Amino acid sequence: MTSIEQRRTLAIKQQQRVVDTAAPMYVQACPGAGKTRVIVERHLTRPTTGARRGRALVSFTNVACAEIQQRCTKSTRGDLLRFPHFVGTIDTFLWRYLVRPFIEPDRRRHRIDSWDRINAVVTVRGKSHDHKIRLSDFQFRHDLDTGQCTAQVQQSNRVYPVLRQLKEEGLVQQAEVEAVRIRTDYARHRGYVTGHEIRVLARHYLRTRHADVVSLLRTRFEEIIIDEAQDCSNLDLAILEDLRDGYIPLVFIGDPDQAIYEFRGAEPDSVRAFGATLTEPIELTGNWRSTPAICQTAATLRPRRFARPADDPIGDHHDDAMGVLLIRANAPSEVDAAVTTFIAQARDLDIPAEQQLVLAHAGRRLPKGSASSSQPPASPAAARVAWAAAVLSDSPPQRTRDVAYDILERALITFWYSDTDGATIDVLCDRYGLDRIAFRRQAARAGSRLPGVDQGTFTEWCKAANSVLKQHPPNPGQTRASQSGSLRAGTAKSKAPRKVAAVSAGGGAGEIRASVIHQVKGEQADAVLVIVPEDDRTTGMVDAWRSGEHPPEVAESLRVLYVAVTRARRLLALALPDSVYEPVQNHLKAEGVTTLTAET
Numbered sequence: 001m002t003s004i005e006q007r008r009t010l011a012i013k014q015q016q017r018v019v020d021t022a023a024p025m026y027v028q029a030c031p032g033a034g035k036t037r038v039i040v041e042r043h044l045t046r047p048t049t050g051a052r053r054g055r056a057l058v059s060f061t062n063v064a065c066a067e068i069q070q071r072c073t074k075s076t077r078g079d080l081l082r083f084p085h086f087v088g089t090i091d092t093f094l095w096r097y098l099v100r101p102f103i104e105p106d107r108r109r110h111r112i113d114s115w116d117r118i119n120a121v122v123t124v125r126g127k128s129h130d131h132k133i134r135l136s137d138f139q140f141r142h143d144l145d146t147g148q149c150t151a152q153v154q155q156s157n158r159v160y161p162v163l164r165q166l167k168e169e170g171l172v173q174q175a176e177v178e179a180v181r182i183r184t185d186y187a188r189h190r191g192y193v194t195g196h197e198i199r200v201l202a203r204h205y206l207r208t209r210h211a212d213v214v215s216l217l218r219t220r221f222e223e224i225i226i227d228e229a230q231d232c233s234n235l236d237l238a239i240l241e242d243l244r245d246g247y248i249p250l251v252f253i254g255d256p257d258q259a260i261y262e263f264r265g266a267e268p269d270s271v272r273a274f275g276a277t278l279t280e281p282i283e284l285t286g287n288w289r290s291t292p293a294i295c296q297t298a299a300t301l302r303p304r305r306f307a308r309p310a311d312d313p314i315g316d317h318h319d320d321a322m323g324v325l326l327i328r329a330n331a332p333s334e335v336d337a338a339v340t341t342f343i344a345q346a347r348d349l350d351i352p353a354e355q356q357l358v359l360a361h362a363g364r365r366l367p368k369g370s371a372s373s374s375q376p377p378a379s380p381a382a383a384r385v386a387w388a389a390a391v392l393s394d395s396p397p398q399r400t401r402d403v404a405y406d407i408l409e410r411a412l413i414t415f416w417y418s419d420t421d422g423a424t425i426d427v428l429c430d431r432y433g434l435d436r437i438a439f440r441r442q443a444a445r446a447g448s449r450l451p452g453v454d455q456g457t458f459t460e461w462c463k464a465a466n467s468v469l470k471q472h473p474p475n476p477g478q479t480r481a482s483q484s485g486s487l488r489a490g491t492a493k494s495k496a497p498r499k500v501a502a503v504s505a506g507g508g509a510g511e512i513r514a515s516v517i518h519q520v521k522g523e524q525a526d527a528v529l530v531i532v533p534e535d536d537r538t539t540g541m542v543d544a545w546r547s548g549e550h551p552p553e554v555a556e557s558l559r560v561l562y563v564a565v566t567r568a569r570r571l572l573a574l575a576l577p578d579s580v581y582e583p584v585q586n587h588l589k590a591e592g593v594t595t596l597t598a599e600t
């Protein structure tokens, strides 16, 4: 048996190879392999040629970009984040280098990072009332052959209540068709572009002005590193194929087993196939994050056709003998008891609350009252303003603060000028002659004077909030266009404002965090509880897990489970219904995974 030092040396050698090898390169990394560290190291140590030629580090989320930024800054190399380099999201990269320079002068486009920036909402007429879902709650897919766009509601805590109603009334498909219609209208007729349109345009310019696009990129970048490559959609891969064919050096680094955006066309086979056109994969197989039992459990979840030995646990918990905790939880009501058991076990291991994470595939499976505070409610406007007031009183991260100010600014403009949908705050400021910076200051002042969310009913809160808005006219001497922009409690009249705002008390401090799995990609926690629900797919999914043959209808569910399991550093707990409890337990045991049982 090789010693831990030897195993770490091997893993560091693998990482070093990725740092040193010239592009093009395909890197297939296991969970916890330290991809970000390797990418930053490459950026720190490999020179670029020429003062105006840099490296592009492209990722899919702001969180991943922030991590890269933090590490460069920590190494006192903040210069590596600026010109001629690029560190940012794929959306910004495509916009800045493949779209914006080529837009025809007569076709104005306004880039927005989310459809929430123009308050775009999909309305579907229901039996008793209209159902509203934010356009940002849909995922879009582009058919490469026909150019046709389709939409799907994205699972999240905030979308669940309305999604349930739509399902009950058989209106989901209608909502999705309407989402495509609204999106097309905003993009075609008003020139707004978000990630999807940017990709469609990038592909268009790659086809119509291929030589120009490729020449710009080759002059500007030594290489382009694509992090979290498993999230590439079919459209992203088509764009990357064009870049590869233009001899642009690509470093394509990811973990296809963690591909969980199949609807967008992020299919692990396509990601692997594209990677293989660059080079033979360089593998990172050392897991710096998890215990041996967690690495073994992850290995059981990979499809047989890509089976490989469990990744090597080489981090701080490499010799932690803790087994995987199995908890029975049948009815949704038993989930709370499972969480209590999990917390008790985590406490026994001295794992603090902020290192405990409860995960489920869909928001409705999470324990009651555990809604995440980081996203505002979908509607009504008054609930969003209450959310903004509540989160701003708790020193939120910059991104949450920006969303909150955006909501307050919109509330103020709506209060004074009525309808604001379909335009960004910048456009509205232009329209009404407001100084953008002064207006943000005013919205911040109004926000700080909004009533607290812990007293009275929501009707009372709205009344008090309206009088605050009334004291903040955007222009001196302003009169209201109409009364229609006042905040209204709607059906939440007698509810507590905090509940309507969906913000947990104390901003979640000291409380356990719960999330849908899609929202914790790339993160880690000392203790993770994964809730496996009882539904019509559970048995099929567990059968596939046991056999290693993953048919298409459950393959992505198993990858989602894989992502969840691999977030854990020390304690992994699975809450399982009776129907699959024994099969999972037996399977893990047969695969040599130590399990612990707990009755709730």
Ligand SMILES: Nc1ncnc2c1ncn2[C@@H]1O[C@H](COP(=O)(O)OP(=O)(O)OP(=O)(O)O)[C@@H](O)[C@H]1O
Pocket: 012, 015, 029, 030, 031, 032, 033, 034, 035, 036, 037, 255, 288, 289, 315, 521, 522, 523, 566
């Ligand atoms: N060479 C190393 N020495 C010590 N710790 C390391 C090393 N490489 C990575 N780590 C640590 O391992 C942990 C996992 O790294 P990271 O989060 O970058 O993994 P990842 O490859 O992005 O995983 P995933 O895809 O599962 O999110 C981090 O805490 C990181 O600091």
